[in-house]
Amino acid sequence: MAQHDLRPDEPTLDAAGGIRARCGVGYPGFALDVDLQLPARGVTALFGHSGSGKTTCLRCIAGLERGARGRIEVNGELWQDSAAGIFVPTHKRALGYVFQEASLFPHLSVRRNLEYGMRRAGAGKVSWAQAVELLGIGHLLERMPDRLSGGERQRVGVVRALLTSPRLLLMDEPLAALDLRLKREILPYLERLHGELDIPVIYVSHSPNEVARLADHVVLLDQGRVVAQGPLTDTLARLDLPAVFSDDAGAVVEAVVAAHDGHYHLTRLDFTGGSVLVARRPEPLGHHLRFRVNARDVSLAKERLEGSTILNLLPVTVMEVGEADTPAHVLVRVDAQGTPLLARITRRSCEQLGIAAGRPMWAQIKSVALLG
Amino acid sequence: MSLSSSDLAAIWLTLELASLTTVLLLLIGTPIAWWLARTRSRLKGVVGAVVALPMVLPPTVIGFYLLVAMGPHGPVGRLTEALGLGVLPFTFAGLVVGSVFYSLPFVVQPLHNAFEAIGERPLEAAATLRAGPWDSFFSVVLPLARPGFVTASILGFAHTVGEFGVVLMLGGNIPGKTRTVSVQIFDHVEAMEYAQAHWLAGGMLLFSFVVLLALYSSRRMRPGLG
DSSP, X not given: OOOOOOOTTOTXXXXXXXXXXXXXXXXXXXXXXXXXXXXXXXXXXXXXXXXXXXXXXXXXXXXXXTTOEEEEEETTEEEEEGGGTEEOOGGGSOEEEEOTTOOOOTTSOHHHHHHHHHHHHOSOSSOHHHXXXXXXXXXXXXXXXXXXXXXXXXXXXXXXXXXXXXSEEEEEOTTTTSOHXXXXXXXXXXXXXXXXXXXXXXXXXXXXXXXXXXXXXXXXXETTEEEEEEEHHHHHTOSSSOTTSGGGOEEEEEEEEEEEETTTTEEEEEETTEEEEEEOOSSOTTOEEEEEEEGGGEEEESSOOSSOSOOEEEEEEEEEEEEOSSTTEEEEEEEETTEEEEEEEEXXXXXXXXXXXXXXXXXXXXXXXXXX | OOSOHHXXXXXXXXXXXXXXXXXXXXXXXXXXXXXXXHOOOTHHHHHXXXXXXXXXXXXXXXXXXXXXXXXXXXXXXHHHHHTTOOOOTTSHHHHHHHHXXXXXXXXXHHHHHHHHHHOSHHHHHHHHTTOOHHHHIIIIIHHHTXXXXXXXXXXXXXXXXXXXXXXXXXXXXXXXXXXXHHHHHHHXXXXXOHHHHHHHHHHHHHXXXXXXXXXXXHXXXXXXXX
């Protein structure tokens, strides 16, 4: 199985820090065997289908899987080394864990749930006021868990984990059990978490949108093995991955709000190598945001097409042509002067236009999806 | 006064026996139930079966073996004599030991069920919040298993109050020492004192009904536990 290491110049992984987890565990009909090398900061998404081993992998890192073997080192702290007979039990690992269903203690109020871990971990760098405010749960403290909505419960679960001042925060699909409305309610909180606290997060998800919105770094898992790992934008724009994204292929671009056009109600977003115009955004100038360009929404032309209603045209260079989800289509990875994009076009067009690596083309972007 | 002084002594002795037995059973039964709920050992089946044996064995059989084991020639009897405790049969202490065996399943099984109903997750959550195994047992397991403890205490107490065969085999019939209510009733009937027997038997009936009523009402309010 192909194992793709980080680029050597990846700046977030240096010798002193970072998370290195080699773990293996076997069950009847399923085996996990992974070697993860993750940056010491930011959000890493463990991404894959259900049954790909994401949760098992997270549980191995937490020490919750009896019988897992391997070596786990987090920012210089050794948590497990089976070869040397070292296994630090879960309660002695400085981690925070957010379970899929929050798992609050039903016999304790929200306040006592929060105090449970905080008292045992001792004072750390995350303060009560900060964590409670960050997730907006100040008004819930005296409630019992069964009087909370699903979204509130998850937010309390996040705060409870944060208050142990973990050196690593593990989140197991914290949004999976929530409906779309609650997901929208809680996502901004998770983004603030990312922005305001300097705690590395490993986030398990099977939702491409969540990953694109929250992660900086992504690990793709399939059948208990790592298929790819690397920075988000590079990894999502690769063609050689199994059809994890299948009909859903697309690239994620980091951009800055560069200008607002009051007359046409448009906003210009600048990114490495180009810019796009989108419907007017509320964010101020200089605000960083991400957008996702679905491969279906990108078409390619030999020349800059005049007289089209499509606003966003970018000069690109073809990098690679690969298989798409149907035999009628191909996926083309193009480079917009530093930013990778994917285009899903018909095989017929590809051959008639003679699209091949190295060709300069124009990409027409029909729409972009902003990720907050 | 319809209850004689020997009746009152029997009631008092029975309550003493049942209380002491229940306390001991909670202390002994909790680790056994916890082990049964958590272990993956192959011994689980064997231990579970041994604990359940008193539910199906005739009390006379239990009483007989305990009598032999605790007698002056039995292994337990030799040990207690060597320790200067004398032999246990026909003493209150002997009755307590017998009752603990006899009522064990009635305490272990509700606890076992309660522990299993809690599941792994609260313990895992506690571990990720820095609680060690003992800490999480006292701060999470005990509070969550409380209905199970209530059920176990009620059943253990009530079942001990109601025992007859083991008491007769092991305790004989010594007033104030081993003569419990059930034995006292037997004596009254033997002596054709039906009026006396009625008072005690009626009291036992009422007691049992009240206990079960309390149990079933509390169970309805807490489905799934206990």
